[in-house]
Amino acid sequence: MKEDVVQRDCKPFLSLLGAGGRPLYRGIREQHDPLAVLNVQRDRQPTKMPRTIHAAVDAWFSEKFGVRYRGAGVFCTGDRRQADEHGYVHKIFPIGGFQFCWSPNVRDLFEWAKREGRLQLPPAQFVAALDSLDYREEGFSEAIASGCEVMVACRRYYVVPDS
Template identity: 35%
Template sequence: MWQDAKSWDETSGGLKLYRGFLGSGLKTSVQIASPEDRRPVNMPLNIQKEIDDVFERLFGIRFRQRSLFTTGSLEVAKEYAGDWGQVRTIKPLSCFSFCWSRFSADLYEEFQALRVGETVTDLVLRLEYECGCLADALASGHEIMMVGPAFRADFFEENKV
Protein backbone atom coordinates (compact mmCIF):
# COMPACT_ATOMS: atom_id res chain seq x y z
CA MET A 1 0.00 0.00 0.00
CA TRP A 2 2.71 2.50 0.97
CA GLN A 3 5.28 3.14 -1.72
CA ASP A 4 8.77 4.54 -1.66
CA ALA A 5 9.22 7.87 -3.42
CA LYS A 6 12.23 6.40 -5.23
CA SER A 7 9.82 4.19 -7.20
CA TRP A 8 7.89 7.18 -8.60
CA ASP A 9 9.68 7.59 -11.93
CA GLU A 10 9.34 3.91 -12.74
CA THR A 11 5.78 3.34 -11.54
CA SER A 12 4.43 6.61 -13.01
CA GLY A 13 5.54 5.61 -16.48
CA GLY A 14 7.00 9.11 -16.86
CA LEU A 15 3.54 10.69 -16.70
CA LYS A 16 2.96 13.85 -14.67
CA LEU A 17 0.70 14.33 -11.67
CA TYR A 18 -1.01 17.73 -11.48
CA ARG A 19 -2.84 19.77 -8.90
CA GLY A 20 -4.65 23.03 -9.44
CA PHE A 21 -4.05 25.57 -6.67
CA LEU A 22 -6.33 28.49 -5.98
CA GLY A 23 -4.33 31.70 -5.82
CA SER A 24 -0.80 32.22 -6.97
CA GLY A 25 2.50 31.63 -5.27
CA LEU A 26 5.80 33.20 -6.06
CA LYS A 27 8.05 30.23 -5.35
CA THR A 28 8.99 27.94 -8.22
CA SER A 29 8.94 24.89 -5.96
CA VAL A 30 7.32 24.35 -2.57
CA GLN A 31 7.08 21.42 -0.21
CA ILE A 32 3.61 20.39 0.90
CA ALA A 33 2.09 17.53 2.88
CA SER A 34 -1.27 15.85 2.69
CA PRO A 35 -3.65 17.07 5.39
CA GLU A 36 -4.38 15.09 8.54
CA ASP A 37 -8.01 16.18 8.87
CA ARG A 38 -9.17 17.74 5.61
CA ARG A 39 -12.57 19.39 5.78
CA PRO A 40 -14.59 18.83 2.61
CA VAL A 41 -15.50 21.84 0.50
CA ASN A 42 -18.67 20.41 -1.06
CA MET A 43 -19.17 16.88 0.29
CA PRO A 44 -21.28 16.75 3.48
CA LEU A 45 -18.98 15.88 6.39
CA ASN A 46 -21.06 12.88 7.48
CA ILE A 47 -20.84 11.44 3.94
CA GLN A 48 -17.07 11.99 3.82
CA LYS A 49 -16.78 10.10 7.11
CA GLU A 50 -18.90 7.24 5.77
CA ILE A 51 -16.79 7.04 2.60
CA ASP A 52 -13.62 7.11 4.68
CA ASP A 53 -14.95 4.29 6.85
CA VAL A 54 -15.09 2.17 3.67
CA PHE A 55 -11.61 3.25 2.55
CA GLU A 56 -10.20 2.53 5.98
CA ARG A 57 -11.73 -0.97 5.98
CA LEU A 58 -10.41 -1.67 2.47
CA PHE A 59 -7.00 0.03 2.56
CA GLY A 60 -6.27 1.15 6.12
CA ILE A 61 -6.26 4.85 5.16
CA ARG A 62 -8.97 7.50 5.39
CA PHE A 63 -8.29 8.85 1.91
CA ARG A 64 -10.93 11.59 1.77
CA GLN A 65 -9.77 13.07 5.07
CA ARG A 66 -6.05 12.78 4.41
CA SER A 67 -5.52 13.40 0.71
CA LEU A 68 -4.17 15.93 -1.67
CA PHE A 69 -6.59 15.71 -4.58
CA THR A 70 -4.64 15.42 -7.79
CA THR A 71 -5.05 14.21 -11.38
CA GLY A 72 -3.05 13.09 -14.37
CA SER A 73 -5.08 15.53 -16.49
CA LEU A 74 -3.63 18.98 -17.07
CA GLU A 75 -7.07 20.18 -18.22
CA VAL A 76 -8.77 19.06 -15.00
CA ALA A 77 -6.06 20.75 -12.90
CA LYS A 78 -6.50 23.96 -14.94
CA GLU A 79 -10.26 23.88 -14.30
CA TYR A 80 -9.65 23.61 -10.57
CA ALA A 81 -7.08 26.44 -10.60
CA GLY A 82 -9.45 28.71 -12.50
CA ASP A 83 -8.44 32.06 -13.94
CA TRP A 84 -6.48 33.23 -10.89
CA GLY A 85 -4.84 30.03 -9.70
CA GLN A 86 -1.95 27.98 -10.97
CA VAL A 87 -1.14 24.41 -11.86
CA ARG A 88 1.76 22.60 -10.24
CA THR A 89 3.22 19.18 -10.83
CA ILE A 90 3.32 16.99 -7.72
CA LYS A 91 5.97 14.45 -6.82
CA PRO A 92 6.41 12.56 -3.55
CA LEU A 93 9.56 13.20 -1.52
CA SER A 94 8.96 10.32 0.91
CA CYS A 95 6.64 7.35 1.33
CA PHE A 96 3.19 7.83 -0.16
CA SER A 97 -0.03 6.03 -0.88
CA PHE A 98 -2.67 6.77 -3.48
CA CYS A 99 -6.20 5.71 -4.31
CA TRP A 100 -8.24 6.04 -7.48
CA SER A 101 -11.03 4.44 -9.51
CA ARG A 102 -11.02 3.35 -13.15
CA PHE A 103 -14.78 3.95 -13.12
CA SER A 104 -15.01 7.41 -11.57
CA ALA A 105 -13.43 10.67 -12.61
CA ASP A 106 -14.62 12.41 -9.43
CA LEU A 107 -16.18 10.81 -6.35
CA TYR A 108 -18.16 13.92 -5.42
CA GLU A 109 -19.87 13.89 -8.84
CA GLU A 110 -20.64 10.19 -8.36
CA PHE A 111 -22.16 10.96 -4.95
CA GLN A 112 -24.36 13.65 -6.50
CA ALA A 113 -25.66 11.04 -8.97
CA LEU A 114 -26.21 8.37 -6.31
CA ARG A 115 -28.61 5.72 -7.58
CA VAL A 116 -32.00 5.30 -5.91
CA GLY A 117 -31.64 2.83 -3.05
CA GLU A 118 -27.83 2.79 -3.28
CA THR A 119 -25.92 3.38 -0.06
CA VAL A 120 -22.70 5.36 0.11
CA THR A 121 -20.88 2.11 0.92
CA ASP A 122 -22.45 0.47 -2.14
CA LEU A 123 -21.31 3.41 -4.26
CA VAL A 124 -17.69 3.18 -3.15
CA LEU A 125 -17.63 -0.57 -3.66
CA ARG A 126 -19.28 -0.29 -7.11
CA LEU A 127 -16.62 2.18 -8.23
CA GLU A 128 -13.88 -0.36 -7.36
CA TYR A 129 -11.31 1.98 -5.87
CA GLU A 130 -7.76 0.67 -5.81
CA CYS A 131 -4.30 1.61 -4.60
CA GLY A 132 -2.26 0.30 -7.51
CA CYS A 133 -1.41 0.84 -11.18
CA LEU A 134 -0.09 4.40 -10.84
CA ALA A 135 0.60 4.83 -14.57
CA ASP A 136 -3.00 3.79 -15.36
CA ALA A 137 -4.29 6.22 -12.73
CA LEU A 138 -2.30 9.07 -14.26
CA ALA A 139 -3.33 8.19 -17.82
CA SER A 140 -7.01 8.02 -16.84
CA GLY A 141 -7.22 11.72 -15.97
CA HIS A 142 -9.36 10.76 -12.98
CA GLU A 143 -9.11 12.07 -9.44
CA ILE A 144 -6.15 10.57 -7.58
CA MET A 145 -6.10 10.88 -3.80
CA MET A 146 -2.48 11.18 -2.60
CA VAL A 147 -1.41 10.73 1.03
CA GLY A 148 2.08 11.32 2.39
CA PRO A 149 4.20 13.50 4.64
CA ALA A 150 6.11 15.31 1.91
CA PHE A 151 5.49 16.24 -1.72
CA ARG A 152 7.23 18.72 -4.00
CA ALA A 153 4.86 21.02 -5.89
CA ASP A 154 6.67 22.56 -8.86
CA PHE A 155 5.36 25.51 -10.81
CA PHE A 156 4.19 24.15 -14.17
CA GLU A 157 5.85 26.04 -17.01
CA GLU A 158 2.61 26.44 -18.97
CA ASN A 159 1.50 28.86 -16.22
CA LYS A 160 3.82 31.43 -17.78
CA VAL A 161 1.71 31.63 -20.96
Protein backbone atom coordinates (compact mmCIF):
# COMPACT_ATOMS: atom_id res chain seq x y z
CA MET A 1 0.00 0.00 0.00
CA LYS A 2 2.72 2.52 0.89
CA GLU A 3 4.39 1.85 -2.48
CA ASP A 4 1.16 2.90 -4.22
CA VAL A 5 1.03 6.18 -2.30
CA VAL A 6 4.68 6.94 -3.06
CA GLN A 7 4.15 6.06 -6.74
CA ARG A 8 1.15 8.40 -6.86
CA ASP A 9 2.54 11.36 -4.92
CA CYS A 10 6.25 11.32 -5.77
CA LYS A 11 6.26 11.02 -9.57
CA PRO A 12 8.80 13.81 -10.26
CA PHE A 13 11.25 12.30 -7.76
CA LEU A 14 10.78 8.72 -8.95
CA SER A 15 11.13 9.66 -12.61
CA LEU A 16 14.37 11.53 -11.95
CA LEU A 17 15.61 8.65 -9.80
CA GLY A 18 14.92 6.14 -12.56
CA ALA A 19 14.39 2.41 -12.37
CA GLY A 20 16.74 0.76 -9.94
CA GLY A 21 17.93 4.11 -8.60
CA ARG A 22 19.63 4.22 -5.23
CA PRO A 23 17.62 5.60 -2.32
CA LEU A 24 18.06 9.00 -0.76
CA TYR A 25 18.60 8.80 3.01
CA ARG A 26 18.17 11.20 5.88
CA GLY A 27 19.13 10.77 9.52
CA ILE A 28 16.30 11.99 11.76
CA ARG A 29 16.39 12.38 15.54
CA GLU A 30 13.20 10.37 16.08
CA GLN A 31 12.01 7.16 14.50
CA HIS A 32 8.91 7.71 12.35
CA ASP A 33 6.06 5.39 11.45
CA PRO A 34 6.19 3.93 7.98
CA LEU A 35 5.23 6.53 5.41
CA ALA A 36 5.03 9.52 7.72
CA VAL A 37 4.63 12.91 6.02
CA LEU A 38 6.98 15.65 7.19
CA ASN A 39 6.81 19.34 6.35
CA VAL A 40 10.01 21.10 5.41
CA GLN A 41 11.07 23.74 7.90
CA ARG A 42 11.17 27.11 6.17
CA ASP A 43 13.32 28.76 8.84
CA ARG A 44 15.78 26.01 9.71
CA GLN A 45 18.41 27.14 12.18
CA PRO A 46 21.80 25.46 12.22
CA THR A 47 22.81 23.18 15.06
CA LYS A 48 26.59 23.58 14.61
CA MET A 49 27.27 26.24 11.96
CA PRO A 50 27.59 29.82 13.29
CA ARG A 51 24.34 31.65 12.56
CA THR A 52 26.03 34.54 10.74
CA ILE A 53 27.73 32.13 8.35
CA HIS A 54 24.54 30.10 7.95
CA ALA A 55 22.62 33.26 6.97
CA ALA A 56 25.32 34.30 4.49
CA VAL A 57 25.48 30.84 2.93
CA ASP A 58 21.69 30.71 2.66
CA ALA A 59 21.71 34.09 0.91
CA TRP A 60 24.44 32.84 -1.46
CA PHE A 61 22.34 29.79 -2.44
CA SER A 62 19.28 32.02 -2.88
CA GLU A 63 21.18 34.42 -5.14
CA LYS A 64 22.87 31.68 -7.18
CA PHE A 65 20.00 29.18 -7.49
CA GLY A 66 16.89 31.03 -6.33
CA VAL A 67 16.45 28.59 -3.43
CA ARG A 68 17.47 28.93 0.20
CA TYR A 69 18.83 25.40 0.32
CA ARG A 70 20.47 25.72 3.75
CA GLY A 71 17.54 27.31 5.57
CA ALA A 72 14.59 25.78 3.72
CA GLY A 73 15.90 22.48 2.41
CA VAL A 74 16.14 18.89 3.57
CA PHE A 75 19.63 17.46 4.02
CA CYS A 76 20.01 13.99 2.53
CA THR A 77 22.65 11.64 1.20
CA GLY A 78 22.97 8.48 -0.80
CA ASP A 79 25.32 7.13 1.89
CA ARG A 80 23.37 5.25 4.53
CA ARG A 81 26.29 5.37 7.00
CA GLN A 82 26.47 9.15 6.75
CA ALA A 83 22.72 9.41 7.42
CA ASP A 84 23.17 7.11 10.42
CA GLU A 85 25.54 9.69 11.97
CA HIS A 86 22.60 12.12 12.20
CA GLY A 87 19.87 9.91 13.67
CA TYR A 88 17.48 7.15 12.71
CA VAL A 89 17.92 6.37 9.03
CA HIS A 90 14.91 6.97 6.79
CA LYS A 91 14.49 6.90 3.04
CA ILE A 92 12.95 10.12 1.81
CA PHE A 93 10.55 10.77 -1.04
CA PRO A 94 9.73 14.41 -1.90
CA ILE A 95 6.01 14.85 -2.54
CA GLY A 96 5.25 16.62 -5.80
CA GLY A 97 7.76 18.97 -7.37
CA PHE A 98 11.19 19.47 -5.87
CA GLN A 99 14.63 20.90 -6.58
CA PHE A 100 18.01 19.67 -5.43
CA CYS A 101 21.53 20.98 -5.11
CA TRP A 102 24.84 19.31 -4.31
CA SER A 103 28.58 19.58 -4.73
CA PRO A 104 30.83 16.66 -5.66
CA ASN A 105 33.41 18.29 -3.37
CA VAL A 106 31.31 18.54 -0.21
CA ARG A 107 30.33 15.49 1.77
CA ASP A 108 29.06 17.76 4.58
CA LEU A 109 29.44 21.56 4.43
CA PHE A 110 29.93 21.99 8.17
CA GLU A 111 32.61 19.28 8.26
CA TRP A 112 34.32 20.83 5.23
CA ALA A 113 34.30 24.26 6.91
CA LYS A 114 35.65 22.85 10.15
CA ARG A 115 38.40 20.86 8.43
CA GLU A 116 39.41 23.87 6.31
CA GLY A 117 39.44 26.21 9.33
CA ARG A 118 36.75 28.45 7.81
CA LEU A 119 34.24 28.66 10.67
CA GLN A 120 36.02 31.67 12.17
CA LEU A 121 36.09 33.62 8.91
CA PRO A 122 33.88 36.65 8.35
CA PRO A 123 30.76 35.51 6.46
CA ALA A 124 31.78 37.30 3.24
CA GLN A 125 35.09 35.42 3.15
CA PHE A 126 33.36 32.14 3.90
CA VAL A 127 30.88 32.47 1.03
CA ALA A 128 33.63 33.58 -1.36
CA ALA A 129 34.94 30.01 -1.17
CA LEU A 130 31.59 28.49 -2.14
CA ASP A 131 32.05 29.28 -5.84
CA SER A 132 35.06 26.97 -5.95
CA LEU A 133 33.05 24.02 -4.58
CA ASP A 134 31.11 23.42 -7.81
CA TYR A 135 27.57 23.38 -6.42
CA ARG A 136 25.05 22.32 -9.05
CA GLU A 137 21.41 21.45 -9.64
CA GLU A 138 22.00 18.59 -12.05
CA GLY A 139 23.19 15.00 -11.98
CA PHE A 140 20.70 13.59 -9.49
CA SER A 141 21.83 9.95 -9.78
CA GLU A 142 25.45 11.08 -9.59
CA ALA A 143 24.65 13.14 -6.48
CA ILE A 144 23.10 10.14 -4.73
CA ALA A 145 25.93 7.80 -5.76
CA SER A 146 28.59 10.29 -4.58
CA GLY A 147 27.68 10.00 -0.90
CA CYS A 148 27.85 13.78 -0.72
CA GLU A 149 25.30 16.02 0.97
CA VAL A 150 22.24 16.53 -1.24
CA MET A 151 19.96 19.43 -0.33
CA VAL A 152 16.35 18.93 -1.42
CA ALA A 153 13.87 21.80 -1.65
CA CYS A 154 10.24 20.71 -1.44
CA ARG A 155 7.22 21.46 0.74
CA ARG A 156 6.59 17.98 2.15
CA TYR A 157 8.14 14.57 1.94
CA TYR A 158 7.49 11.00 2.96
CA VAL A 159 9.89 9.23 5.29
CA VAL A 160 10.15 5.47 5.40
CA PRO A 161 12.28 3.93 8.16
CA ASP A 162 15.19 1.99 6.68
CA SER A 163 15.28 -1.22 8.66
